Amino acid sequence: MASSSSSSSTQVKKITLKAADGKHFEVEEPVAMEMETVKSFFVGNEDAMKDMVVPLLNVSSEHMPAILDFYRNHSEFRKRTPPPPAEEVKAFNEAFLENKSDEQLMEMIMAANFLNTKELLNFLTEAAANRIKNKSVEYVRAFFGIENDFTPEEEARIRAENEWAFDGLDED
Amino acid sequence: MNQQPTRKKPHLGVEDRLSNLPEPLISHILSLMDTKDAVQTSILSTAWRYHWTNIHTLDFDYGKFGFCNPVRFRKFVLDVLSRRKGFHLHKLKLYCSGTTHVSMARKVFNYAKLHGLEHLETDMVGKFPTSLFDCRNLNTLKLDRGNWRDFPSKPFNLVTLTSLEIEAFRLPAKWNLFSGFLNLVNLTLIDCRVSMVVNFTISAPSLVNLKISRFHYWGKKMYRDLKLVISAPKLEFLQMSLEHPLVYPLVLSVENCPILDQVNIHIYLNHCGTKDYKKRQTLISDAMRMLEMLCHVNSLALSLGFLQGKFLLYRNTRDAETKFVELYKETGEEGLLYTLPMICESVLNHVSILLQELYTGKTPIIWPAYYKNWPAYYKNCLLDLLR
Incomplete structure (x- = not known):
C-alpha cells in the first residue's frame, strides 16, 4: 500500500479536495489516498501535495462527508488486529445506508466509480442490487423512474421471449 | 424535464437514475441478483432490454424459483445460457434442490468451463461432472449437500483452486485427499464423515485457513483413536467446531504446521445427556490433549458450550495470561472466572482436573493447590452450571 506511514502524529498532512459544486474539503492524506483517482493525481508529483486542490468532477459535496466517513471507518477496520467482529462492520454499513434514498445511492455509486475505489463501489452496488431484488418489474420501474417505452405488443413479445423469467411474478 | 427545486443535481438527470450508470456498473449490479430477477429487467424499457445479457454471474436456485416445476x-x-452474451463467466451458482437434472447440469458446467468460470457453488454433486475437473480458471469451489456421498477418490486436477468448501461428504480414508490442490489457501469441511480409519490426513502445501465443523465417523461405531493429522507448512488459522457426541474422541496432530498462529476450537455439548459423566470426562481430556498439542500457537481459544452456559479458555498472544471466562448469553459479555499463566502442560493438567471434577460433580472437590485463591463463589457457580 502506498499510504505513507507518517509517524508524525501531531500534524497529519491534509489534502484539499474540490467537489463538483466547488465546495472544498480538507482530508487527511491517508484517507484521500484511499481514492485511486486522487492517488493517481499525485503519483510522481510529490510537490503537488502542499497546496494543490484536487477537483472531483463527479462527486457532489452532498455526498463527500458520508464517503469520507466510509473510508475512515473501513481503513480503521482493516488495520485493526484482531479484525473487528462482523457485526460491528455490518452495523456501520447498515447505518451508512439507513437514510439514503435510492437517488442518493445511485449518485454515490457514480461517485465511487469516478473515485475508483473498489471497496466502496462493491458495497454500494451490492446495496443497489438488494433494493431491487425480488421486486416486480412494474415496481422496479416506478421505483427508479424508468419510463416504459415499449408498446404493449413489444412488451408482450419480450415477456414471451423470456417466458420462464416472468413465471409466477407479481403483477403489481 | 422533471425538476425538483429542493435538491441540487449537478451531474445526474432526474429520470431513470439507474440507466445513467455506465453499462459495466449496471451489468455488475444485475450480476449480484438472482438470475431470474436479472432477466426480468429486460422488460423495464428498450434501453434495458439487453443489459442482463452481459451479467458475469449466473445464479440459478430451484428453491427460490417460486412455484415452477423442474421442467x-x-x-x-438453458434459455439463459443460449441468450447470454457476455463472454467471461465469473461465478456460477447452481442449486437444484434434489431435482434430478444431471444432463442439464452437464450442459451448464460445460458452458461454464468454456467461459472461463472462476467461482462455482452447487449442490449438483451426485454424479461428479468430469468437466468440473478441468476448469482451468476455477479458484473457488463450494459443494453443498453431498448427502454423504463419497468425495471423488480420483484426484482432481484443479491446480488453480484457492478455496474449497464441501458439505456432507464421506471422505475416503486411504487417499491423501487434498494434496493435489497445490494452491489451495482456504479449506472448509462441514459435516464430513470419515470411514473407518485411524489417521486421517489433511495435507495441502499452500493451505493458510482451515475450518472444520462437525467432523465425525461414518457409521455408528466410534473408534477411540481417530487422529486428525494436519500437515500444512503454511497453515496460520485453524477453526474447529465440534458437536458432542458426534465429534469425540478426536486427537489432533499439527506437528507439520510450523507457523500456525491462531486456533479456535468450539465444542458444543448441548445434546449431551446430563448423566453421561464418563463421556464428558473423555471429552474434556481429549480437549485438553488437543490444547496441549497447540501450546506453540500464538492465539488460542477453547470454548465449551453447555446447555446452561458457555465457557471460554483463551489467550491472545503466546506471552499473555490465559483467561478462563464465562460468556453471558444475554449481554454477550465476559465474566472473568480465573486467570492462569501461559497455557502449558502443567496448567492444562490442572484445568483438566478442575473441569472433570466439575463435570462429574464429585464432592468434595479436591482443588489443586493452584486454585486455592479461586473465590468460592465462582466454584459454586461453575458447579451449578455444570450439573
Whole structure:
C-alpha cells in the first residue's frame, strides 16, 4: 500500500479536495489516498501535495462527508488486529445506508466509480442490487423512474421471449 | 424535464437514475441478483432490454424459483445460457434442490468451463461432472449437500483452486485427499464423515485457513483413536467446531504446521445427556490433549458450550495470561472466572482436573493447590452450571 506511514502524529498532512459544486474539503492524506483517482493525481508529483486542490468532477459535496466517513471507518477496520467482529462492520454499513434514498445511492455509486475505489463501489452496488431484488418489474420501474417505452405488443413479445423469467411474478 | 427545486443535481438527470450508470456498473449490479430477477429487467424499457445479457454471474436456485416445476426450471436455465452474451463467466451458482437434472447440469458446467468460470457453488454433486475437473480458471469451489456421498477418490486436477468448501461428504480414508490442490489457501469441511480409519490426513502445501465443523465417523461405531493429522507448512488459522457426541474422541496432530498462529476450537455439548459423566470426562481430556498439542500457537481459544452456559479458555498472544471466562448469553459479555499463566502442560493438567471434577460433580472437590485463591463463589457457580 502506498499510504505513507507518517509517524508524525501531531500534524497529519491534509489534502484539499474540490467537489463538483466547488465546495472544498480538507482530508487527511491517508484517507484521500484511499481514492485511486486522487492517488493517481499525485503519483510522481510529490510537490503537488502542499497546496494543490484536487477537483472531483463527479462527486457532489452532498455526498463527500458520508464517503469520507466510509473510508475512515473501513481503513480503521482493516488495520485493526484482531479484525473487528462482523457485526460491528455490518452495523456501520447498515447505518451508512439507513437514510439514503435510492437517488442518493445511485449518485454515490457514480461517485465511487469516478473515485475508483473498489471497496466502496462493491458495497454500494451490492446495496443497489438488494433494493431491487425480488421486486416486480412494474415496481422496479416506478421505483427508479424508468419510463416504459415499449408498446404493449413489444412488451408482450419480450415477456414471451423470456417466458420462464416472468413465471409466477407479481403483477403489481 | 422533471425538476425538483429542493435538491441540487449537478451531474445526474432526474429520470431513470439507474440507466445513467455506465453499462459495466449496471451489468455488475444485475450480476449480484438472482438470475431470474436479472432477466426480468429486460422488460423495464428498450434501453434495458439487453443489459442482463452481459451479467458475469449466473445464479440459478430451484428453491427460490417460486412455484415452477423442474421442467420449467430446466428450460429457463438453458434459455439463459443460449441468450447470454457476455463472454467471461465469473461465478456460477447452481442449486437444484434434489431435482434430478444431471444432463442439464452437464450442459451448464460445460458452458461454464468454456467461459472461463472462476467461482462455482452447487449442490449438483451426485454424479461428479468430469468437466468440473478441468476448469482451468476455477479458484473457488463450494459443494453443498453431498448427502454423504463419497468425495471423488480420483484426484482432481484443479491446480488453480484457492478455496474449497464441501458439505456432507464421506471422505475416503486411504487417499491423501487434498494434496493435489497445490494452491489451495482456504479449506472448509462441514459435516464430513470419515470411514473407518485411524489417521486421517489433511495435507495441502499452500493451505493458510482451515475450518472444520462437525467432523465425525461414518457409521455408528466410534473408534477411540481417530487422529486428525494436519500437515500444512503454511497453515496460520485453524477453526474447529465440534458437536458432542458426534465429534469425540478426536486427537489432533499439527506437528507439520510450523507457523500456525491462531486456533479456535468450539465444542458444543448441548445434546449431551446430563448423566453421561464418563463421556464428558473423555471429552474434556481429549480437549485438553488437543490444547496441549497447540501450546506453540500464538492465539488460542477453547470454548465449551453447555446447555446452561458457555465457557471460554483463551489467550491472545503466546506471552499473555490465559483467561478462563464465562460468556453471558444475554449481554454477550465476559465474566472473568480465573486467570492462569501461559497455557502449558502443567496448567492444562490442572484445568483438566478442575473441569472433570466439575463435570462429574464429585464432592468434595479436591482443588489443586493452584486454585486455592479461586473465590468460592465462582466454584459454586461453575458447579451449578455444570450439573
